[in-house]
Amino acid sequence: MEKKILLTDCPDAKGLIAKITNICYKHQLNVTKNDEFVDRAQGRFFMRTALEGNFNDTTLLEDLDLALPEGAERKLVPSGRKRVVLMVTKEAHCLGDILMKCYSGALDVEIAAVIGNHNNLQPLVEKFDIPFHWVPADNLERAQHEEQVIELVDRYAPDYLILAKYMRVLNPEFVAHYQKRIINIHHSFLPAFIGAKPYQQAFERGVKIIGATAHFVTDDLDEGPIIEQDVIHVDHGYSAEAMSSAGRDVEKQVLSRALQLVLEERVFIHGNRTVVFK
Amino acid sequence: MEKKILLTDCPDAKGLIAKITNICYKHQLNVTKNDEFVDRAQGRFFMRTALEGNFNDTTLLEDLDLALPEGAERKLVPSGRKRVVLMVTKEAHCLGDILMKCYSGALDVEIAAVIGNHNNLQPLVEKFDIPFHWVPADNLERAQHEEQVIELVDRYAPDYLILAKYMRVLNPEFVAHYQKRIINIHHSFLPAFIGAKPYQQAFERGVKIIGATAHFVTDDLDEGPIIEQDVIHVDHGYSAEAMSSAGRDVEKQVLSRALQLVLEERVFIHGNRTVVFK
Amino acid sequence: MEKKILLTDCPDAKGLIAKITNICYKHQLNVTKNDEFVDRAQGRFFMRTALEGNFNDTTLLEDLDLALPEGAERKLVPSGRKRVVLMVTKEAHCLGDILMKCYSGALDVEIAAVIGNHNNLQPLVEKFDIPFHWVPADNLERAQHEEQVIELVDRYAPDYLILAKYMRVLNPEFVAHYQKRIINIHHSFLPAFIGAKPYQQAFERGVKIIGATAHFVTDDLDEGPIIEQDVIHVDHGYSAEAMSSAGRDVEKQVLSRALQLVLEERVFIHGNRTVVFK
Amino acid sequence: MEKKILLTDCPDAKGLIAKITNICYKHQLNVTKNDEFVDRAQGRFFMRTALEGNFNDTTLLEDLDLALPEGAERKLVPSGRKRVVLMVTKEAHCLGDILMKCYSGALDVEIAAVIGNHNNLQPLVEKFDIPFHWVPADNLERAQHEEQVIELVDRYAPDYLILAKYMRVLNPEFVAHYQKRIINIHHSFLPAFIGAKPYQQAFERGVKIIGATAHFVTDDLDEGPIIEQDVIHVDHGYSAEAMSSAGRDVEKQVLSRALQLVLEERVFIHGNRTVVFK
Known part of the structure; x- marks a missing residue:
């Protein structure tokens, strides 16, 4: 079982936590720690999701790209030295x-x-x-x-x-x-x-x-x-x-x-x- | 627009964040702040979700009760003095x-x-x-x-x-x-x-x-x-x-x-x- | 028995602590707390002496004035509100x-x-x-x-x-x-x-x-x-x-x-x- | 010019600071930092005196022994590694x-x-x-x-x-x-x-x-x-x-x-x- 960290930084929108954690759930990834912050003045959403499971990076990122609003940056980082x-x-x-x-x-x-x-x-x-x-x-x-x-x-x-x-x-x-x-x-x-x-x-x-x-x-x-x-x-x-x-x-x-x-x-x-x- | 806080305290399970935030999303409630913690040794999940929107408490709690594992405690608290x-x-x-x-x-x-x-x-x-x-x-x-x-x-x-x-x-x-x-x-x-x-x-x-x-x-x-x-x-x-x-x-x-x-x-x-x- | 605080602020010189505490001793005043600091770069000496006893302010200050170097400031402050x-x-x-x-x-x-x-x-x-x-x-x-x-x-x-x-x-x-x-x-x-x-x-x-x-x-x-x-x-x-x-x-x-x-x-x-x- | 630290630990008595700093002064030692504390409940006096000058340890300690009350402990420690x-x-x-x-x-x-x-x-x-x-x-x-x-x-x-x-x-x-x-x-x-x-x-x-x-x-x-x-x-x-x-x-x-x-x-x-x- 691998551990990776998903970093999302995008324009704020309703339901972002639900969308992102849903995709992780469908990929059978376990969220071991989730942190998010919304800068409401600037309408920007930040989320760090620590995940555990068997990753298919390509499809996971594709699914995210479909779900996230335009202007989103997301990164899947292997935990490790x-x-x-x-x-x-x-x-x-x-x-x-x-x-x-x-x-x-x-x-x-x-x-x-x-x-x-x-x-x-x-x-x-x-x-x-x-x-x-x-x-x-x-x-x-x-x-x-x-x-x-x-x-x-x-x-x-x-x-x-x-x-x-x-x-x-x-x-x-x-x-x-x-x-x-x-x-x-x-x-x-x-x-x-x-x-x-x-x-x-x-x-x-x-x-x-x-x-x-x-x-x-x-x-x-x-x-x-x-x-x-x-x-x-x-x-x-x-x-x-x-x-x-x-x-x-x-x-x-x-x-x-x-x-x-x-x-x-x-x-x-x-x-x-x-x-x-x- | 009202503000309430949803407190969830239940046995840990996969996809809890997704399930709970999904329900909030379907109810058109905006998550303004979400915190969760999993005590992995004891298999217990805790989440505090600050929400904004128009609440139908009864149906929201019913939807949650259907989604949450047995033994869950959840509470919807009006923010206020x-x-x-x-x-x-x-x-x-x-x-x-x-x-x-x-x-x-x-x-x-x-x-x-x-x-x-x-x-x-x-x-x-x-x-x-x-x-x-x-x-x-x-x-x-x-x-x-x-x-x-x-x-x-x-x-x-x-x-x-x-x-x-x-x-x-x-x-x-x-x-x-x-x-x-x-x-x-x-x-x-x-x-x-x-x-x-x-x-x-x-x-x-x-x-x-x-x-x-x-x-x-x-x-x-x-x-x-x-x-x-x-x-x-x-x-x-x-x-x-x-x-x-x-x-x-x-x-x-x-x-x-x-x-x-x-x-x-x-x-x-x-x-x-x-x-x-x- | 009264309590007063003696504040001394003067050019640094050898033996200042000895001189000041000697005078207090001769006046039969008990030093309950003494703090001093020398700013060596600027050659300035600071001392706060908490005293207990029966005070003759005039003679005490006269004795100090004789002992302290030119340019000294000293103050005897009654403790109290x-x-x-x-x-x-x-x-x-x-x-x-x-x-x-x-x-x-x-x-x-x-x-x-x-x-x-x-x-x-x-x-x-x-x-x-x-x-x-x-x-x-x-x-x-x-x-x-x-x-x-x-x-x-x-x-x-x-x-x-x-x-x-x-x-x-x-x-x-x-x-x-x-x-x-x-x-x-x-x-x-x-x-x-x-x-x-x-x-x-x-x-x-x-x-x-x-x-x-x-x-x-x-x-x-x-x-x-x-x-x-x-x-x-x-x-x-x-x-x-x-x-x-x-x-x-x-x-x-x-x-x-x-x-x-x-x-x-x-x-x-x-x-x-x-x-x-x- | 040497630097030493004089440590005094003795029963409390009137005029101790004056006596000790007097002796240092007579020995032409400069007090660069002096700290003292009196435990009034137990009647015990503690003083740390940082000194600079040319030391004659034997006569300095003899002078101190004459001046300090019975039961005093004093130590002259060369500063240094x-x-x-x-x-x-x-x-x-x-x-x-x-x-x-x-x-x-x-x-x-x-x-x-x-x-x-x-x-x-x-x-x-x-x-x-x-x-x-x-x-x-x-x-x-x-x-x-x-x-x-x-x-x-x-x-x-x-x-x-x-x-x-x-x-x-x-x-x-x-x-x-x-x-x-x-x-x-x-x-x-x-x-x-x-x-x-x-x-x-x-x-x-x-x-x-x-x-x-x-x-x-x-x-x-x-x-x-x-x-x-x-x-x-x-x-x-x-x-x-x-x-x-x-x-x-x-x-x-x-x-x-x-x-x-x-x-x-x-x-x-x-x-x-x-x-x-x-």
Whole structure:
């Protein structure tokens, strides 16, 4: 018996749940978990249906296409391990957390490779028998550097590209190449402290809470649909450096959680927002 | 156009979501929100369906009864304000919070009356033009006292009875009279610190977190299905009294949240546990 | 035996704790709680000393003045109930929470009066036998309106002025009149969503967390030293209105906590930041 | 210039802060952070003083001994990296988290060795070039097994022994050998769910929150002074296994935080409770 996840994203209409679950029922598939959401303002329907049984993908999708309204997107995803490539610069905390969660089985994903514009994290990555590629950016145009990165990433054909504290801005061409497949951790509680040195900014503003944001990457730096956010309480006793250190703890937790949500096919992109079925 | 909530609780079977939503569709009812849960170990299916449209309750329920497996319970509840009676002893915090939330519109409920075994909270209740009944327990057998309370409560025919820090143990007869309709706030993080003086117990044990539990009342004191729990961090600087004071803050929040969940028909009782669709 | 709190805020120097606590010791005062913080970057020392004993304020302060470095500020505050005036517009949640906490004894403060630019909250305030003054702003220049407010507030000589969802911008003259004594609740997690309709902004950005900020008011709208912040998790299911409603819950908690910290003399203003001894 | 931490734990008396900070001042030591707490019910004083300067330990301690009341304990601890030995059974999550935090610099500690009663974690430990010792317990009396462990541990002379999910009960002799130096992570929110299979217990009770507790080990299993606790929200959708998995996340966070507090000399043991200066 197989397990698959059916993702439906379409204009809202009456009876959609009935239609979709009916088709599953006729295909003798068991719905083990169903989540749906209707954005009534925009008239859009989202449903995630976890199914069990013997699948005939072609006829199932054909039946759905007949039943769903025009403009529907639907996807039948085999549950099972996905493949990612991580991109890093110098900081170990997010990378280390993902490596360890993957090793201990807490995160079910294949890390195909890690690419860094610096090489100080190579020894850590190689401890886990994962290839590390150093692609230095020195003396290169951004576009040239990204071409080298793309060439490498594409070799591994990953489902997602995870920016685990990759500290370089990406060209629109790069982002377009992996549309809706790049996940970033932003070292602040977006939309507060956009831009550089958010912890220094937070320190100067005297905030009592700092946070982190995991989001899909779009052209607009620091924008893109938010997947997950969390915060940590700080006080006057935290220097900018201590805030940064506390921030690293939230960053890695938020990125890990976002990654897990995405890997489990729980996240729909909906304009510049997300629908996340937890 | 009316709004109602359909609650289904039945043995699990294939195609239940399809069957139920189909029937709703045939009745031209729009599903505005659907939540379901299957307890696979026990083979039990729970679904909460928020509906909009023109209802013919009788035929809708008949159609459901034909479609649902034997042993099914289903209920069609008009959305709209419910009525509660509160029971109190001497402490104002939970009572005050509910009164104020009700006044400001944050909680949509009719408080039909408040009954106290002491009368110090009478002035507070009467500020809000709500009847307060003082039923002193002095020199009475527990059963005698409870008879007086029941006689009063039943006059108001409440949907739920809320023990807002009512500090007397209830006889099984009383509990049976309002089966699955009594909600209590337990002044601890159940099952820790069962029984009297939980904050003193917590202080002596040197815990770093204290909590509160809202639950349905069953015969077994401090047992009963848990609806909601939350905690607050404390440290060595908290005396037993300071813990108690911090505890009052969690108690009122947890009770209010549990009450809201119950009023919105989001809570199924499932043996000694609950299924809560948030 | 009296209780007072000594607040010291001065340039850092060696031996300050020793000097100050020595003087207290010589005065036969018992230190029941001492907190200090040194901002090493700016060379500033902050200390809050809770004292018990028989006080000779004049000689104690003289002794301190001899011992402390130039530029020191020190204050000896009798512990005991402070007096506040609340300012409101139309929303009941923050006001109601403070009124109820005050009534139940959870917050130890005298609410001398409530002033509103609308009058819909008058009945609520009067339930608690507190004077409510309606000062409509219609057809008045901001300065004229504020003069009327100041005239009223000053009659009550409050220690602090609490803006409990007072939705009008204040002139610099008004702020200057109550320097470091006006506390505001900002309906967002500053510095995110500055300005109007923060919940609408938050909704549109698709955030997963919303928050509130209590701060002292300075000329710069939405700036001013932050006293307390907190957040609440939301998801795609929250409309802008639902976010606003969840936000009200955080707002009232954050304002209450900030108020309590200020009333207990736990907050130092330090440039545009605060030092808060919890 | 050196940094040391002075820890004072003595019967309460007037002027203690003054006396201690005076002595530091006379020794020309700068107090960079001072925390104190008085347990007034028990008349006990605790102070942690972070000092900077040129230390003459002998005369400093002599001066303190003259000034402090009878029954005082005081300790001058060089700040700097401590050494620990970890003990594990089969689960990787706590061990992995500590190894990675240590590697990335988030936790400043020397892991001298890891001892396991199983050997499945050996490859993970050796990735980090740390010795792993397998001490199987099969066919051994508990006392015999523990003798072998003690013999090994003592070779490394660790400051603390960390039970990172070591699932065997310890004899009183073992505990006495490392008095106040063994830290355990208990896989529940003590005192709830004492004993075996806490997540199964939590599942059956239908709780909405699960937690973890880090504590010093005493003879009494599941007792011992609590250092740190935290919780995670769960719901009806969590199986016992899912609760266990969520629990592992809290366990590792709580153990890491407790370890850091202990390493930074922030924890006093006070009877069966702790005083923790955060």
